[in-house]
Amino acid sequence: xxxxxxxxxxxxxxxxxxxxxxxxxxxxxxxxxxxxxxxxxxxxxxxxxxxxxxxxxxxxxxxxxxxxxxxxxxxxxxxxxxxxxxxxxxxxxxxxxxxxxxxxxxxxxxxxxxxxxxxxxxxxxxxxxxxxxxxxxxxxxxxxxxxxxxxxxxxxxxxxxxxxxxxxxxxxxxxxxxxxxxxxxxxxxxx
Numbered sequence: 001x002x003x004x005x006x007x008x009x010x011x012x013x014x015x016x017x018x019x020x021x022x023x024x025x026x027x028x029x030x031x032x033x034x035x036x037x038x039x040x041x042x043x044x045x046x047x048x049x050x051x052x053x054x055x056x057x058x059x060x061x062x063x064x065x066x067x068x069x070x071x072x073x074x075x076x077x078x079x080x081x082x083x084x085x086x087x088x089x090x091x092x093x094x095x096x097x098x099x100x101x102x103x104x105x106x107x108x109x110x111x112x113x114x115x116x117x118x119x120x121x122x123x124x125x126x127x128x129x130x131x132x133x134x135x136x137x138x139x140x141x142x143x144x145x146x147x148x149x150x151x152x153x154x155x156x157x158x159x160x161x162x163x164x165x166x167x168x169x170x171x172x173x174x175x176x177x178x179x180x181x182x183x184x185x186x187x188x189x190x191x
Contacts, residue, residue, distance in 0.1 A: 051063060053066045053067060054066055054124045056122065056123060056124060062124065066127075079103055079104060079105035079107065079109050080101045080102065080103055080104070080109060080112055080133070080147070080153070080178045081101060081102050081104050082099060082100075082101055082114075082176055082178065083099070083100040083101065083102065086098070086099055086100075086176075088167070090164040091158060092160075093163060093164050094158060094159055094160045094161070094162055094163065094164055094167075095157075095158075095159045095162055095164060095167045095174060096156070096157070096158045096159075097156070097157055098154060098155075098156055099114055099130070099133075099154065099155050099156070099157055099176060100136075100152060100153070100154050101133055101147070101152065101153045101154070101155070101178065102150075102151075102152055102153075103147045103148065103149055103150060103151050103152075103153070104150075105149060106149050107149065108146055108147060108148045108149065109146075109147050110142075110143055110145040110146040110147065111132060111143070111145045111180065111181040112132070112133045112145065112147075112153075112178050112179065112180055112181065113129050113130065113131070113132050113133065113155070113178070113179050113180070113181045114129070114130035114131065114133060114155045114156075114157050114176055114177070114178060114179075115127065115128070115129055115130070115176065115177040115178070115179050116128045116129070116130055116157050116158075116159050116174060116175075116176060117174070117175040117176075117177065118159050118161045118162045118172060118173070118174055119172065119173045119174075119175070120162075120166070120171060120172050121171055122173075125161055125162070125172070126159075126160075126161030126162075128159070128160070128161065129179070130155055130156055130157035130158065130176075131155045131156045131157070132145050132155065132181055133145060133147065133153040133154065133155040133178070134153055134154060134155065135147050135148075135151060135152075135153050136151070136152040136153060136154055137151065137152075145181075157174075157176065159174050162174060
């Protein structure tokens with residue numbers, strides 16, 4: 001309890017200082033007493049579900065670490081959808097698979113990467129990135145990662161932190177997400 005309130009206070013001050021309006025309900029004249037009252041109210045009401053970044057059912061320091069490690073990075077706008085029927089194979093004792101994605105938006109995307117989240121018995125074990133997603137049918141004159149509206153792409157993942165046997169038994173699960181490749185942001189270059 002003594003560690004939770006200071007940690008949340010830091011998070012509220014950081015978020016309240018961001019240029020995203022006033023998401024916490026604090027105005028520019030908010031003081032530490034306002035923050036303390038807000039934290040007390042949140043604690044009584046329960047945590048904001050979105051604050052449980054790793055999905056383990058508890059908002060704790062692990063969530064704050066994940067946020068801090070990713071602070072300032074761009075996030076994909078969710079235009080690509082992962083096709084769910086992935087065929088997993090045993091590669092060096094860990095699950096390996098080819099992932100197909102579909103661009104459901106009306107805009108092209110490129111330089112997206114597959115993120116692998118490994119959980120063991122529901123607890124976060126590892127977060128790693130798979131390959132860049134490449135177009136199934138490359139567009140002439142475009143980068144191989146360019147996926148137009150309605151087109152398909154593919155990428156490869158290898159969940160090296162997951163043991164194949166545990167994955168087969170279901171004690172280890174793998175979640176996939178699509179993120180923008182950190183190296184893809186260049187000034188003046190549209191997504």
